[in-house]
Amino acid sequence: MNFFTELREGLSISWGAIRANKLRSGLTTLGIVIGIVTVTLMGTAIQGLNGSFLKSVSSIGADVLFVDRASWFIHSAQEWFASRKRPALTLATADALEKQLTLAAAVAPVAQDNATVKYKKRHSAGVPIVGTTENYQITSGLTVASGRFLTAGECRGGRPVCVMGADAATNLFLNEPPVGQKITIGPHQFEVVGVLEKLGGFAADGGVDDQVIIPLPQYTQAIEDDPSYEIQVKISRLDQMDDAREELRTVLRRLRHLAPEAPDNFAINQQDQFLELFHQVAGTIGVVGLFITGLSLFVGGIGIMNIMFVSVAERTREIGVRKAIGAKRRTILLQFLIEAACICLLGGGIALAIAWPATLLLNKVMPATLSPMIAGLALLVAMLTGVVSGFLPAWRAARMNPVDALRNE
Amino acid sequence: MGAETVHALREVSLEIQKGEYVAIMGPSGSGKSTLMNLLGCLDTPTGGSYELNGLRVSEMNDNQLAEIRNREIGFIFQTFNLLPRSDALRNVELPLIYAGVSPAQRRQTALATLASVGLADRVHHKPNEMSGGQRQRVAVARALVNHPSILLADEPTGNLDSKTGAEIMALFENLSSRGHTIIVVTHEEGVARQSRRILRIRDGLIASDELVRK
Numbered sequence: 001m002n003f004f005t006e007l008r009e010g011l012s013i014s015w016g017a018i019r020a021n022k023l024r025s026g027l028t029t030l031g032i033v034i035g036i037v038t039v040t041l042m043g044t045a046i047q048g049l050n051g052s053f054l055k056s057v058s059s060i061g062a063d064v065l066f067v068d069r070a071s072w073f074i075h076s077a078q079e080w081f082a083s084r085k086r087p088a089l090t091l092a093t094a095d096a097l098e099k100q101l102t103l104a105a106a107v108a109p110v111a112q113d114n115a116t117v118k119y120k121k122r123h124s125a126g127v128p129i130v131g132t133t134e135n136y137q138i139t140s141g142l143t144v145a146s147g148r149f150l151t152a153g154e155c156r157g158g159r160p161v162c163v164m165g166a167d168a169a170t171n172l173f174l175n176e177p178p179v180g181q182k183i184t185i186g187p188h189q190f191e192v193v194g195v196l197e198k199l200g201g202f203a204a205d206g207g208v209d210d211q212v213i214i215p216l217p218q219y220t221q222a223i224e225d226d227p228s229y230e231i232q233v234k235i236s237r238l239d240q241m242d243d244a245r246e247e248l249r250t251v252l253r254r255l256r257h258l259a260p261e262a263p264d265n266f267a268i269n270q271q272d273q274f275l276e277l278f279h280q281v282a283g284t285i286g287v288v289g290l291f292i293t294g295l296s297l298f299v300g301g302i303g304i305m306n307i308m309f310v311s312v313a314e315r316t317r318e319i320g321v322r323k324a325i326g327a328k329r330r331t332i333l334l335q336f337l338i339e340a341a342c343i344c345l346l347g348g349g350i351a352l353a354i355a356w357p358a359t360l361l362l363n364k365v366m367p368a369t370l371s372p373m374i375a376g377l378a379l380l381v382a383m384l385t386g387v388v389s390g391f392l393p394a395w396r397a398a399r400m401n402p403v404d405a406l407r408n409e
Numbered sequence: 410m411g412a413e414t415v416h417a418l419r420e421v422s423l424e425i426q427k428g429e430y431v432a433i434m435g436p437s438g439s440g441k442s443t444l445m446n447l448l449g450c451l452d453t454p455t456g457g458s459y460e461l462n463g464l465r466v467s468e469m470n471d472n473q474l475a476e477i478r479n480r481e482i483g484f485i486f487q488t489f490n491l492l493p494r495s496d497a498l499r500n501v502e503l504p505l506i507y508a509g510v511s512p513a514q515r516r517q518t519a520l521a522t523l524a525s526v527g528l529a530d531r532v533h534h535k536p537n538e539m540s541g542g543q544r545q546r547v548a549v550a551r552a553l554v555n556h557p558s559i560l561l562a563d564e565p566t567g568n569l570d571s572k573t574g575a576e577i578m579a580l581f582e583n584l585s586s587r588g589h590t591i592i593v594v595t596h597e598e599g600v601a602r603q604s605r606r607i608l609r610i611r612d613g614l615i616a617s618d619e620l621v622r623k
Contacts (some may be wrong), residue, residue: 002509009506016494321490324451325551326479326507328472402451406490 006334014339017311018346025343028307032347032382033354035297040355040370040378041362042289046282048368053278063238064139065248066269067097067231073273086265089229091216093255097231100251103244105236108135111219111227117212118184119172127168128211129185131219131227139232140208147179147194150215157217162190166198167209183212188222190214245270297381300347301389308340308393319397320405333398340390341383348382416455417443418613425592427558430585432601433594435610442563444610445594449484449561450477462558479507483552487564489544491536497523497547498532504555522554523547526580542573549580553589560584560591566600578603 018025066072070083094109101107111131117124130136133155142149145166154161162183169178169192178192190212199209220227235244245268252266312319319332327335352375359370417440425431435441446452447459450466453474458467461481469477483504484490491500498519505515523532526546536544545565552560562581566574578600585591585605593604601607602621609616 005506005509020494317490318492321492322503322507323475324449324478324482324484324490325504326475326555328475328507330472331507403446406451406486 006331007338010331010335010338011342013335014342017315017339018342021311024307025346028303029343029347029350031300031303032297032344032385033300033351035293035300035385036348036351036378036382037355037358038293038296039290039381040351040374041358041368042286042293043374043377044355044359044368044370045362045366046286046289047371047374048363048366050282051369052367053282062271062275063235063241064271065233065235065245067093067233067248067252068267068269069228071267072269073277083267087256089231089266091229093252094229094231096255097233097248097251101233101244101247103236103240103247104233106135106138106232106234108133108139108232108234109216109229110136110232111216111224111229112211113223113227115185115223117168117172119181122172122174124168124171129219129223130211130213131216131223132213133216135234136213136232139234142208143197144194145197146177147192149194150213155215155217157215160188160190160218160222161193161215163194163196163213164192165196165207165209165211165213168212169195185212185214186222188218190218297385301385304340304343304386305389305392307343308336308390309396311339312336312393312397315397316400316405316408319400320402320408323400323402324406329398332400333394336394336397337387337390340394341386344382344386345379348379351382352378416613418447418454418610421457421610421613421615423608423615423618425590427590428585428588429606430581430591430604431593431606431608432604433592433608433610434596434598434601435616436596439610440613441594441610443613445561445563445592448559448592449482450474475507479504480555481558483555483557483560485545485548485552485560485562485565487567489536489541489548489568491544491547491551493536496533496535497528497539497550500536500547501550501554504551508555519550519554522550525553526550540573541569542576545569545573545577546580549577549584553584558590560589562591562593564595565593566595566597574600 067089069086069088070080074080074083089109091109094107097104098107109132112128114126115129117127117129132150134150134152136142137144137149144163147163149163150161162185164172164178164183172178172183173181178195181192182189183192184190196208199207214222233244233248235241248268249264252268253264256265258265322332352370355378356370359368362368421444433441433444443452447454450461450469451474453459453467453469458465460466461477464477466474466477478484491497492503495503498516501519501523502515505518510518520529520532523529526549528543528546528550531539531543531547534543536547539547545568549560552562560581565577565581569577581591581593582603591604593600595601604621606618606620608618
């Protein structure tokens with residue numbers, strides 16, 4: 001008998017056995033269902049988080065250096081107090097960097113604060129207002145969806161204009177076209193000249209999607225007159241990242257007249273640090289989460305093993321008859337393996353039917369999508385659980401002596 | 410489970426020809442079940458040899474034995490041993506499935522065999538929907554379906570009333586006259602008398618081997 005026939009016969013036999021013990025099969029399946037649902041949801045959540053984080057991080061760009069007073073990652077209170085005492089970054093520094101850096105493609109000073117934005121009778125409070133130059137479009141990798149970005153002229157002190165993030169625009173204008181309209185920020189009016197493309201993900205929450213971008217001179221007039229700047233430096237070539245970073249550091253030290261032994265009194269921040277930290281955190285969450293959820297799958301697997309032992313014991317006589325009639329060890333082994341795998345696959349199927357709407361619900365709170373890969377993986381894991389936990393009982397059945405099995409009452 | 414080894418059979422030397430109808434008799438504990446298990450290739454002897462159709466069964470492994478049982482032996486049990494959840498047709502098809510016969514072919518063969526034991530109208534009944542005699546007929550059909558060299562019946566009438574028992578024995582008579590080799594293990598003198606040759610086993614030895622005069 002070839003393998004395919006054996007598989008088909010095994011399937012039909014195990015389907016009969018499962019149907020003959022509906023309640024028992026159902027209860028056993030429950031363990032697998034719970035296991036697969038939790039593992040699937042966990043996997044989905046991790047994948048969703050990863051995906052949306054990477055998307056928003058990469059939208060800022062891996063080839064941008066951020067010069068700040070303090071490091072993004074402060075590890076102690078002393079470090080924090082020390083960084084408070086550092087001199088602020090000035091526009092003069094930004095200008096000097098723009099002139100002196102050879103490996104930089106663009107330099108943009110950025111100041112940011114929250115303010116209330118009004119349009120006619122509507123207003124949004126706590127909108128991040130960004131004061132910067134035309135280079136911000138390059139350093140932040142922004143795409144304009146309608147209208148245009150700020151021009152160099154406007155940024156040198158010209159007209160009161162602004163570019164709005166996608167969410168900031170929809171929140172204020174609802175369905176009206178924003179370009180050409182005037183909004184009020186603080187005491188001043190700004191004409192909307194452009195709206196940015198929506199980035200989504202983490203950018204939606206306080207990120208670029210929420211921002212209103214105005215020229216720096218307007219910012220110092222309307223929002224704060226002496227802001228603390230961050231200077232964004234976009235590198236020409238990603239493979240020169242280390243050289244560019246070193247050049248930036250050298251120029252900054254020279255500008256600040258630091259003695260050779262003095263520590264930096266500024267910080268150069270990079271996406272990578274973010275990514276690294278995120279990967280660490282996500283990795284830990286992933287491992288711990290999958291371990292805990294995997295535990296429930298393991299318990300489900302033990303349930304399967306248990307019930308398969310019962311099934312084998314119950315059908316000892318049947319096994320004897322089958323062997324007497326000519327079933328080989330392999331045939332019997334396969335029959336019970338398939339039965340275990342079927343119960344688990346059934347559980348996996350039910351689990352996916354539960355996990356799918358659950359993911360949709362979860363998606364309202366955090367980014368999560370049930371990808372076909374995860375669905376396929378879940379079914380594979382379910383089947384493997386069945387095969388692994390069914391192996392011992394199936395092996396016992398396969399090795400039974402037909403004489404003893406036939407004598408079993 | 411004692412440490413002492415008990416030899417259920419000793420110095421049994423026996424030859425059965427194709428087409429014979431043999432009864433094996435003996436009280437319980439005599440070793441007749443062991444002899445039947447050996448003849449049916451369910452077990453291999455610890456010593457000595459068994460040759461079936463020129464094949465040395467005594468030296469075969471588990472899988473080879475399974476193949477031999479499938480091809481050469483048709484079992485008929487006292488308790489019928491049909492698969493309870495499967496209908497008559499499916500039960501009879503079983504040996505053909507293990508032999509690797511195609512679905513269409515095995516359905517046809519199984520139906521023909523069921524018809525030959527008089528069950529053409531019961532093919533889709535499950536064992537619990539049939540009488541004892543009908544169940545044993547299904548078992549006979551299952552034993553016959555692969556055209557085995559030996560029909561091996563273990564107390565075939567033990568669970569039947571005398572009338573249906575007689576019917577099954579008549580069926581055996583018929584099969585024997587058509588050239589099937591039949592070995593019946595029984596402790597009923599009346600059943601044994603219907604065969605052509607009676608082997609009596611006592612204490613693991615063949616006590617007598619006589620032909621039946623009719």
